[in-house]
Amino acid sequence: MRAYLSIIKIRFNLLLQYRVAAIAGIITQFFFGMIFVMVLHGFYSSTSKPMPINFHSAATYIWIGQAMLGMMPWNGDKEIQSLIRTGDVTYELIRPIDLYDYWFARAFALRTAPTFLRAIPLFTMALLLPKDYGMILPPNIFAFLAWIVTTFGALLISCTITNIINITTLYSISGEGIIRLLSAIVNLFSGLVVPLPLFPDKIRQILYLLPFNGLLNIPARFFTGDIPFNKLINYFGFQLIWAFILYVLGKWILKKKIKNIIVQGG
Amino acid sequence: MDSVKLYFKYLKLSIESQLQYKASFVMMSIGHFLMTFVDFLGLWVLFERFGNINGFTFEEAALFYGMVHIAFAITESWTRGFDTFPNLVRTGEFDRILLRPRTTVLQVLGHDIHLMRIGRFSQGLIVLVWAVCKLNIKWSLGKVLLLIGAIIGGNFLFSGFIVLQATLSFWSVQSLEIINSFTHGGVQASQYPLSIYRKWFRKILIYIIPLATINYFPAINILENNDLLNYPNWIGWISPFVGLLFFILSLFAWRIGVKHYTSTGN
Numbered sequence: 001m002r003a004y005l006s007i008i009k010i011r012f013n014l015l016l017q018y019r020v021a022a023i024a025g026i027i028t029q030f031f032f033g034m035i036f037v038m039v040l041h042g043f044y045s046s047t048s049k050p051m052p053i054n055f056h057s058a059a060t061y062i063w064i065g066q067a068m069l070g071m072m073p074w075n076g077d078k079e080i081q082s083l084i085r086t087g088d089v090t091y092e093l094i095r096p097i098d099l100y101d102y103w104f105a106r107a108f109a110l111r112t113a114p115t116f117l118r119a120i121p122l123f124t125m126a127l128l129l130p131k132d133y134g135m136i137l138p139p140n141i142f143a144f145l146a147w148i149v150t151t152f153g154a155l156l157i158s159c160t161i162t163n164i165i166n167i168t169t170l171y172s173i174s175g176e177g178i179i180r181l182l183s184a185i186v187n188l189f190s191g192l193v194v195p196l197p198l199f200p201d202k203i204r205q206i207l208y209l210l211p212f213n214g215l216l217n218i219p220a221r222f223f224t225g226d227i228p229f230n231k232l233i234n235y236f237g238f239q240l241i242w243a244f245i246l247y248v249l250g251k252w253i254l255k256k257k258i259k260n261i262i263v264q265g266g
Numbered sequence: 267m268d269s270v271k272l273y274f275k276y277l278k279l280s281i282e283s284q285l286q287y288k289a290s291f292v293m294m295s296i297g298h299f300l301m302t303f304v305d306f307l308g309l310w311v312l313f314e315r316f317g318n319i320n321g322f323t324f325e326e327a328a329l330f331y332g333m334v335h336i337a338f339a340i341t342e343s344w345t346r347g348f349d350t351f352p353n354l355v356r357t358g359e360f361d362r363i364l365l366r367p368r369t370t371v372l373q374v375l376g377h378d379i380h381l382m383r384i385g386r387f388s389q390g391l392i393v394l395v396w397a398v399c400k401l402n403i404k405w406s407l408g409k410v411l412l413l414i415g416a417i418i419g420g421n422f423l424f425s426g427f428i429v430l431q432a433t434l435s436f437w438s439v440q441s442l443e444i445i446n447s448f449t450h451g452g453v454q455a456s457q458y459p460l461s462i463y464r465k466w467f468r469k470i471l472i473y474i475i476p477l478a479t480i481n482y483f484p485a486i487n488i489l490e491n492n493d494l495l496n497y498p499n500w501i502g503w504i505s506p507f508v509g510l511l512f513f514i515l516s517l518f519a520w521r522i523g524v525k526h527y528t529s530t531g532n
Contacts, residue, residue: 028443028446031448032451032454036454038462041462046316049316093280181300188304194308199316200311203311
């Protein structure tokens with residue numbers, strides 16, 4: 001366990017160094033957030049029908065999504081992918097630690113450090129915006145606490161999905177196509193593009209059962225108070241169950257693949 | 267004339283080399299098709315829920331969508347050399363290009379032509395054809411030319427941005443993705459009618475990132491919708507030229523950049 005904790009620590013500190021990339025990311029995410037929120041504003045002011053969530057909740061949902069984008073499993077670990085491409089992945093196999101858990105620890109740092117750099121400025125900017133575009137504060141302290149807890153749940157799901165992306169690179173070297181497709185699915189099904197409650201009712205019921213639901217939809221809706229605090233155990237449990245399933249699944253695929261791995265050349 | 271011949275030679279070689287790995291090419295193209303299709307699903311979800319945006323229907327938005335995606339897909343394929351240009355600077359490869367007795371623009375363009383973008387292209391085309399079939403447009407020769415002109419103008423506008431991004435890399439190779447977010451964010455913003463945005467953001471889309479000139483204004487004329495936001499009617503008929511003008515200006519900037527270039531050594 002200590003080995004994995006220090007891997008997280010080392011990677012975390014290393015990833016904090018990418019400050020310029022963080023600034024570029026903040027501007028990009030702010031720009032996208034503005035567009036999404038303005039589009040939603042256009043839609044909300046074009047209808048008088050009752051909606052599953054109100055505009056301020058939806059805007060807050062979008063801003064949480066943009067601020068926490070670094071935590072979404074939209075890409076793999078570039079270094080691991082290049083290790084696989086060059087064949088240097090063999091060194092990883094020699095290490096006296098479990099390969100899956102080692103990669104998991106790296107994923108944990110990958111999903112937290114950049115998010116720390118970006119989330120705070122983005123939240124500040126989104127809170128300072130005029131009320132028409134900006135985000136709202138949680139209705140009470142419990143909603144905020146529930147958001148923290150479920151964000152941790154989201155992090156666990158995200159790391160297990162990131163690791164599955166890493167592992168798929170072992171199957172096809174030019175896995176870029178699959179990875180991009182997966183990132184598009186994560187974008188849509190997690191609610192980053194359109195908040196999940198706004199999906200058509202039947203599709204929504206299916207989406208609520210998928211692990212992507214735990215990435216953004218659950219934390220964001222605790223934050224806005226759409227889901228009451230007393231449901232916390234159910235939703236956090238849902239996240240933990242999915243994280244566990246994906247953890248076992250990833251471990252199993254990796255084990256199966258490692259048995260008959262062929263490294264070209266030397 | 268000689269240059270045109272040479273460009274087609276580059277094109278032929280590039281196509282041949284990409285078709286060497288047919289299965290991989292097909293997979294990547296399908297992946298790219300599905301990936302960009304996710305954007306359209308997001309659009310569909312919102313219209314399914316809200317019905318209309320500022321009086322615009324889903325089919326009308328699909329027209330905006332198809333136009334901008336086709337334009338961007340064309341840009342992505344033929345300006346790929348400029349898109350990956352920072353690599354040429356970093357590796358010093360650009361020195362070689364400078365030594366050859368042909369223009370830098372031609373060589374950088376010929377350096378990489380990305381066929382895979384046929385995925386986004388065909389997706390945009392399908393959406394456009396669907397929208398045109400659904401909408402009751404009174405077609406005339408002028409309107410057909412306007413539609414084609416708007417797409418070509420859009421292509422040049424996006425290409426201008428890619429050239430500007432490459433030009434910036436003569437000074438710095440960091441945080442270039444900010445321009446990238448303008449193009450991708452611009453595609454996102456153009457999928458919806460200009461009239462939904464606030465005045466300041468409309469001004470940005472007309473004067474700074476002039477996407478409205480190659481999308482909204484011509485499309486409004488094709489639809490014979492009167493939502494012109496107090497701009498005169500003829501503007502849509504000539505505005506696609508803005509794209510071409512922008513591209514020419516970006517080439518001037520490029521020439522300044524090339525003059526400024528100092529090699530990284532080696």
